[in-house]
Amino acid sequence: MFEGKILLVDDQPVAAQDSIAALEHFAKPSQILFAGDAKAARQILDTEPVRLAFLDIEMPGGDGFSLAAYIEETHPGLPYVFLTGHADFALESYEYEPVDFLTKPVDIRRMERTFEKVRRRTDALRQEKIAVRSGADYLFLEPDQILYICKEKRKVHIHMKDGRVCQTSHTLEELERIFAEYHFFRCHQSFLAPLSNIRAAGASRFGQTYEAELEGGARIPVSRSRYGKLREKMEKLGISFLRGTGRKGETGQDGPHSDHRR
Incomplete structure (x- = not known):
């Protein structure tokens, strides 16, 4: 199981519930924090010890890319994953530094690979000089x-x-x-x-x-x-x-x- 808080940001309630159900295969429900927009996400990021973030790309009031830029500026080192229903965003997303890119609805076996990438990244940081x-x-x-x-x-x-x-x-x-x-x-x-x-x-x-x-x-x-x-x-x-x-x-x-x- 993943250790620490996970932030999920998605403005679509049905898609969010599907993503939460997938995340619960890798973390306890109490570890999962939810935000319905970028403003609520920034508030959580600034007040909670988030260890991993899943960011929907298309949202009103600030998309996932602007939220990724906020994370990189104010919470350097925090790993994040892009979520979207449109695979066309994949190329644009790699202008940032996501750990992974997942399309919705999320496949649990594909999400397992994401958590493995996060684990390898964490291990690398611990060994980094x-x-x-x-x-x-x-x-x-x-x-x-x-x-x-x-x-x-x-x-x-x-x-x-x-x-x-x-x-x-x-x-x-x-x-x-x-x-x-x-x-x-x-x-x-x-x-x-x-x-x-x-x-x-x-x-x-x-x-x-x-x-x-x-x-x-x-x-x-x-x-x-x-x-x-x-x-x-x-x-x-x-x-x-x-x-x-x-x-x-x-x-x-x-x-x-x-x-x-x-």
């Missing part, structure tokens, strides 16, 4: 081997899971853009970390600030202004924040002493 500047040279790093990135005394360091620390001449803002499709989160003005590495988040040991515990036990600060966004992103991935333990001064609501663990 990103070139990062280090002075006049380049470092080739695997995103899933990065523990966190931080700025220390005007220098930016990349901390690897194997203990290596690599200095880069990129700014933290540049690295935030480079690693956006790998779900890195800017939890503090000086720290950037992959969401997958975060094991717990909540109040620091002194209770006045926030911090995140990473894989291996490392701790990094979380800004008060970004703690809510971090919590939102982690909860969308299905990870719950626990209530506080009832220390003096707590209200019993999720707040400064909240903690989340896998």
Whole structure:
């Protein structure tokens, strides 16, 4: 079964139901999000952790091509598939970068090939190495081997899971853009970390600030202004924040002493 949320965009209710029925062979019904037009689709894309999108091409108020351009601009790396009842659109669609092109009504065996393409693409991304500047040279790093990135005394360091620390001449803002499709989160003005590495988040040991515990036990600060966004992103991935333990001064609501663990 596919892991993560799937967005289906189609303005035709009957065709949409057929596509949803086909998708349910590869994902749970709760994973499938539906939008009847491009505006509703953009709202879902901006608020939900969508991992794959199926886009109808012909729609009023914005076609699938404009929606694909929006995805490529604002959600780089998100795979999408074009859906249409007219195979003539196939050539035009490849001006974009879809994972696949499906004609309606969707054949389940043909959709199985689409999900296999998505899986291969995901595996390739996990193995991909990103070139990062280090002075006049380049470092080739695997995103899933990065523990966190931080700025220390005007220098930016990349901390690897194997203990290596690599200095880069990129700014933290540049690295935030480079690693956006790998779900890195800017939890503090000086720290950037992959969401997958975060094991717990909540109040620091002194209770006045926030911090995140990473894989291996490392701790990094979380800004008060970004703690809510971090919590939102982690909860969308299905990870719950626990209530506080009832220390003096707590209200019993999720707040400064909240903690989340896998």
